[in-house]
Amino acid sequence: MAVELAPGPQVAELASRTAEFVREIVIPIEVEHGGVVRDEAVRLELQDAAKAAGVFAPHVGAEFGGHGLDMRSRAVVFEEAGYSLLGPLALNIAAPDEGNMHMLEIIATDRQKERYLRPLAAGAVRSCFAMTEPAPGAGSDPAALKTRAVRAEGGWRIDGRKWFITGADGAGFAICMARTSDQAAVSTGAAGSVSTGAAGATMFLVDADNPGMKIVRHIDTLDESLYGGHLEVAFEECFVSDDAVLGEVDGGFRYAQVRLGPARMTHCMRWLGIARRAQDIAVARAAERELFGSRLGELGMVQQMIADNEIDIAASRGLIRQACWELDQGRSAGQATSIAKTFCAEAIWRVVDRSLQICGSLGVSGDVLLSRFLREVRPFRIYDGPSEAHRWSIARRVLRHHDGQR
């Protein structure tokens, strides 16, 4: 056993095949649609093509039609998929479905798996994850959860308001997080691990046709490429039966961690693909465009931006690898995922911003997709815990570690 950074040959081959698929099949469709698809036919066309190319659903187990990749292997493959805004959708590894599959595979009962995971893994339905709430509810601080589920005959009744519920419109089902115990969880923020004991919240599987779950509105957001958009959703006297409980009652915050750490990393992997794409667009421009008698790429300030992009991409990849390795060891990896998420969200943003700057007016125009990328990656510094919440968690762990040593 020694340090080894190359993925195994099967994973390398799958990554290479994914890269080719994205370049040949996905990017032409992405460019045609300006990166934003809202049409079910296009989604299905992309997913059929991914199935034909043998790159579909690499993260789920073979019994659900996937390749069963561990986190380290996902890091390699997802980055290639993320090279196009539509790559993750094509491979069925886009948020929030990918994270939901990850969690269902670990937590759900066999019956729940058949009913929810199997069609989700096949791309037959989509899903959403109904956790975040408008202020003063659960945002950066999950413990502020306001949505509540109370016992009703043969099941539960859920009431509350959720927002930024990605993909809710058109989803076949939602996983809804609701408070089921009044004992307050220890407050630690989206970025931290919530230690709750038995208290707190429960996750429920809610079918889309449940009359108690209602789409309130599409939220107009800076980013637009996540399929189905971000929605505000109301749960009003929403009755679900006992078998809708995902995992154990009051275990919701614990399960959320099962989802959040890995989901944080898969976001990073996908967006790292976009960072590489942005850099490639900028480098192509720098190689071709003449200015003041030289190629743009021969000007020192442009070279500095290109180099800083390379550095940011390489450092992001190293941090993702570290966090994934820890997750694969079965650790909670809270510190490593917070570090990776914080750095990646900011580094990827810088890469896209610099790439746009290199391209000048062209970068601002829709003639290349850079301004689209800029809009898509900006919220990642906020989604899944804002950078400030993660920094707070990171520092607190360091201080606790220090206190423990004394």
Added chain:
Amino acid sequence: MAVELAPGPQVAELASRTAEFVREIVIPIEVEHGGVVRDEAVRLELQDAAKAAGVFAPHVGAEFGGHGLDMRSRAVVFEEAGYSLLGPLALNIAAPDEGNMHMLEIIATDRQKERYLRPLAAGAVRSCFAMTEPAPGAGSDPAALKTRAVRAEGGWRIDGRKWFITGADGAGFAICMARTSDQAAVSTGAAGSVSTGAAGATMFLVDADNPGMKIVRHIDTLDESLYGGHLEVAFEECFVSDDAVLGEVDGGFRYAQVRLGPARMTHCMRWLGIARRAQDIAVARAAERELFGSRLGELGMVQQMIADNEIDIAASRGLIRQACWELDQGRSAGQATSIAKTFCAEAIWRVVDRSLQICGSLGVSGDVLLSRFLREVRPFRIYDGPSEAHRWSIARRVLRHHDGQR
């Protein structure tokens, strides 16, 4: 004579009135339209309101219905107008009209003033400035100008392609820059002062109904609030008579400087208003939102962002003031305007970015205008000379100064 930073009482009063007008009249309309107006009726409604409030066209001389403010006074008033995306449109001080008025007032003949400046100053028509070209034409490097005007009987025939011509759609006339002499100008970039002697380019006034001037397309851009959008425009055998020449033949690069330095500053002033607005939105949020048991504004990392916003705003204002003072002394102020433009474009961007971050998911949503502001200010680091071109000019002037001292 001593250093004095307060504007005179009349200017202070006009600024105060402008601020009130923007807050009471303009912002409700801006919010209703999400910051982007494409409707002539709304433009006229806004401008009528500004006339009624006595704050219309503060920059042009009294004979054209304005207040004749010098650059230092514009700095105070334009910042207040810029507090809303629609404030400059309301006051008739938006780009590119404002810069065109400035230049026409200095260069145009009396007859040209009556025909073009008077209706422009009154808001009866709009205009555009057709200088920048797609690669490999005049972009960061104006000397790469490819559009050409050649002598034709009784006038000139212009041929060439322009892009990022703001407001071209619906403009009553264009000021078109075309090469009229083959002697190459010394290449120095949009950011620098082009020293050309008599050689080079000429500015032409082209009426919108000239059959040789054609709108090619609306360019889809990250920013959308400049009225009329950014367009690609073709000049094809576009004949203009001799009285269409603005200023002297071959004097175009020199006149461009008359426009560019001040226009750079008025951009800064207006966007500084948006930076202050973004900060105010963020501060209001920080004052109200509770998180982890405190007001958001009591958290150190949020305080740091608020403080850095204040610093960036104050430093921007100081640099604008310095450059405006130099311009008012009759200096070219190339160094001071490059310094101010470079700093302001980046500082204003930072302020908007931090403000959005403070607001979290709300900031990403259309429920506040921050993501709109982010989209609008990003291109300012590219328009009017990218930061890199300005830095190049700044450093070269420093080195030339050093060489001259030895």
Added chain:
Amino acid sequence: MAVELAPGPQVAELASRTAEFVREIVIPIEVEHGGVVRDEAVRLELQDAAKAAGVFAPHVGAEFGGHGLDMRSRAVVFEEAGYSLLGPLALNIAAPDEGNMHMLEIIATDRQKERYLRPLAAGAVRSCFAMTEPAPGAGSDPAALKTRAVRAEGGWRIDGRKWFITGADGAGFAICMARTSDQAAVSTGAAGSVSTGAAGATMFLVDADNPGMKIVRHIDTLDESLYGGHLEVAFEECFVSDDAVLGEVDGGFRYAQVRLGPARMTHCMRWLGIARRAQDIAVARAAERELFGSRLGELGMVQQMIADNEIDIAASRGLIRQACWELDQGRSAGQATSIAKTFCAEAIWRVVDRSLQICGSLGVSGDVLLSRFLREVRPFRIYDGPSEAHRWSIARRVLRHHDGQR
């Protein structure tokens, strides 16, 4: 009355004379001593030369041998003096004497002025300001003041420990801040204005030969150029008579503000001079050194550093000017001085750091003074209130202003 940025002709002439004096007389001595002088003979030689050049003590009133410059005029002259590490010493405007003179001129009784201010203004003695204490005493938080003065017959008895008392070794007297009332001051940090009412602390003039005041040690610090160094000082049963009280009993925190705001600005002015000097050294190197076949100054990344230096210097100057103008209007200018101090301390540091980087190994060596400058300016981000404390104050004022508006 309108905005005017040029100093009056007398101030401009004094600044120009100061610049020449520094270049001709001071810099050769500075270079000879590597920027650090610890020899009384050299101090007197420098000050005699400044007197001969008519540039000595420009800040104190004519009755004490100076030019009586207001803050705006000091900004112009002190920057020129600060162009050498020894310029301020030569002009007798170095910390802490300069700030002490400023305060004595405003607060002291006529008798105290004769005894303490006159010889200090003449350079015949030096002084120190004994406020800051080792943890957990008065550092960033002045209200934590631990040194205490209690009534004794005919005067007061002071007990406490002070550190970072600049220039204490060899000073003729100290101004010592001690708690004289148990009613706690409102805690606001070195960066903020402490609102105390009548409660709190008192300033005492303590002669150096007072047996109750003892030098504990020279603190070994990163910076070494402030004359006399930084010391730890003990007050042990230190008796002073009633006429040692400076201003009113319990008025100490209020008087501290009289000193702190202006002192913050004069620090900025002096260090801005060093930033300009660093830039000049780097530009000279960039103009001469050949690398990879070009002058260093023609490489884009070097040009970027040169340009960023210019921007930082210009922005610093603008913020200093704003704060000085407010001080000259008789305002407390707490927000403006905090903004200026925070920005300047960081910007000046960046300028010196970049200048050293431009010079490469030469910059690291003692062959130029850049690494000395780096050592000298680093602590300025901590002294006179660390940047974090100032940012805290800035944000709190913004939030208070917001709260007040509602």
Added chain:
Amino acid sequence: MAVELAPGPQVAELASRTAEFVREIVIPIEVEHGGVVRDEAVRLELQDAAKAAGVFAPHVGAEFGGHGLDMRSRAVVFEEAGYSLLGPLALNIAAPDEGNMHMLEIIATDRQKERYLRPLAAGAVRSCFAMTEPAPGAGSDPAALKTRAVRAEGGWRIDGRKWFITGADGAGFAICMARTSDQAAVSTGAAGSVSTGAAGATMFLVDADNPGMKIVRHIDTLDESLYGGHLEVAFEECFVSDDAVLGEVDGGFRYAQVRLGPARMTHCMRWLGIARRAQDIAVARAAERELFGSRLGELGMVQQMIADNEIDIAASRGLIRQACWELDQGRSAGQATSIAKTFCAEAIWRVVDRSLQICGSLGVSGDVLLSRFLREVRPFRIYDGPSEAHRWSIARRVLRHHDGQR
């Protein structure tokens, strides 16, 4: 084969033992000497202790008394050694000896190994690497090499001037790089791989008692902890016999790469140790110091600095690991080492700077070693190729790769 980030158990054990050795034995001596040792007795005391602890010379092969660690394993152990400024000296892995041993082990003849490597590996002698020259010689651009060796009977005669020759004073021998062929090497900078074919330079082993090698002066530098300091050295009619040639004649630039890539990484490893140390000092302070009624470590801006330190440390480690892995695969790893070196040099600097800021006045004082660390790490952004030269190399490789793909 799959991605594996944990070192093997033997390496982990050695690293742990090294950490303990540094903490127990080295740090007390370091603190006593303020981090700077100039006394041969102390060096030998430290190295004897390292031998006794079984942690001496981990990088050289067992036949020379070491542990034969590959680069990935060195990354783990050297970081622990670097936790004290004197750790590397104690383990005999300080620059320049460590890099010289690395190169000698690969290139030297058996006889040269016995004569030079064996005593060097044992700590019986020290060495230096005489490559860099004062301007306009070989600095960032090695191809500008001015020192020249010409054939003389039975050997070579070397003439030239070298500077920043670390450890030259007291070294038993120098490895001197001199031009031996007039065919110019392709110029690529210290940061890049120089492709030279057969032309160029040769490395020579020069004994310290060679009368042709003379110490000119100790260069006064910002950093002072590298044992023996940085020197200027003159080669004047310095005759060496044929067996002084290290490797092949004219192969010098190629051999330099053998040394430079790994040496770049071992610098990063060692300084990463200091970054961790600085963070630990700051965290300890943040945990203990009370300010404004809270622990310093509970203030948001302090938490941000602590978190950013963690992020910088983790990202540095990931980049070092990647580059070391590539080196261990036998690749030149030019891009990976340039990326790692550039990022680490700047990140480590930021960590030390923030740590000092957290500690406030204490950090500036000699009571903790932070200002010493600041002085030591600053030059690393210049030594071994300034960041700008590395960025230039990085960007050029990206552009060449792009050109090659088309």
